[in-house]
Amino acid sequence: xxxxxxxxxxxxxxxxxxxxxxxxxxxxxxxxxxxxxxxxxxxxxxxxxxxxxxxxxxxxxxxxxxxxxxxxxxxxxxxxxxxxxxxxxxxxxxxxxxxxxxxxxxxxxxxxxxxxxxxxxxxxxxxxxxxxxxxxxxxxxxxxxxxxxxxxxxxxxxxxxxxxxxxxxxxxxxxxxxxxxxxxxxxxxxxxxxxxxxxxxxxxxxxxxxxxxxxxxxxxxxxxxxxxxxxxxxxxxxxxxxxxxxxxxxxxxxxxxxxxxxxxxxxxxxxxxxxxxxxxxx
Numbered sequence: 235x236x237x238x239x240x241x242x243x244x245x246x247x248x249x250x251x252x253x254x255x256x257x258x259x260x261x262x263x264x265x266x267x268x269x270x271x272x273x274x275x276x277x278x279x280x281x282x283x284x285x286x287x288x289x290x291x292x293x294x295x296x297x298x299x300x301x302x303x304x305x306x307x308x309x310x311x312x313x314x315x316x317x318x319x320x321x322x323x324x325x326x327x328x329x330x331x332x333x334x335x336x337x338x339x340x341x342x343x344x345x346x347x348x349x350x351x352x353x354x355x356x357x358x359x360x361x362x363x364x365x366x367x368x369x370x371x372x373x374x375x376x377x378x379x380x381x382x383x384x385x386x387x388x389x390x391x392x393x394x395x396x397x398x399x400x401x402x403x404x405x406x407x408x409x410x411x412x413x414x415x416x417x418x419x420x421x422x423x424x425x426x427x428x429x430x431x432x433x434x435x436x437x438x439x440x441x442x443x444x445x446x447x448x449x450x451x452x453x454x455x456x457x458x459x460x461x462x463x464x465x466x467x468x469x470x471x472x473x474x475x476x477x478x479x480x481x482x483x484x485x486x487x488x489x490x491x492x493x494x495x496x497x498x499x500x501x502x503x504x505x506x507x508x509x510x511x512x513x514x515x516x
Contacts, residue, residue, distance in 0.1 A: 236467030237514045239459050240475035246456030248482020251325060254449050255316040255483065261442045262435040263313035268425045269443055270309060270450030275418035277451040278411060281458060287410030297404040298413030302420030304397030307390060308332075309453070310425065315387030325480050326364045327388025332395030333360060333477045339400050340469035348470050355512030358505050359474050366481050366502030399473050402457065403464040414458055471513050481506050 258266050308328070315324030337356060340346035348356065398417075405413040456476075463472040481503055488495050
């Protein structure tokens, strides 16, 4: 069940990244990021109220706050990279490095002990993520972009992803979904100064507000599913399965945008499927 929840989380994040990438090319990325966190906060609050917690400790609030700081960092730099038209660079860099950091943290600091099958799945996942999202060279995503700034965006986003995942995995199950809500509030507050400099963009992008809020709500749903997955599955496996989200934008690009599939992407998709099987069995 934990593996299924983590995979569903990946689907949510994949759809969100696909929609966010398209929106960030029409609307300033700061607007998309900030309104997205507002949408996430609204959904997280509603979910936390519908599913009452037994007890919320100060430590849970602290971990939720740390996770929210990671979310703000990840989404800010991810959307900035996507706004530069570099989907095939920023997504694989953030996903692969985020997975590596999270797994290493789980193994060396949190006592995770994946089975040999699970380790094989983890090792397959890293190149699979790169192939499935960076292999679409026919997209022309990188035209007019500078590799240095885009790579920096991807690495900064990956650090945020790792902090978000590892922090949220530390909360007590008795705290319910309140740590997610605390995290969304933290993200909103941290993003406010950067957003304040682009207030004129809000007026110009008023028609896109609803889409940005929905995208953020989808991301919060993905995080909630991930949180439930960590309560049933070790962190290293839950993170890897949830991080398979780059396969979703690729699949949507092929089916919705009618993009041409490359051999690298086919290899990445097949490898991702194999990794899912190994991680589920492990």
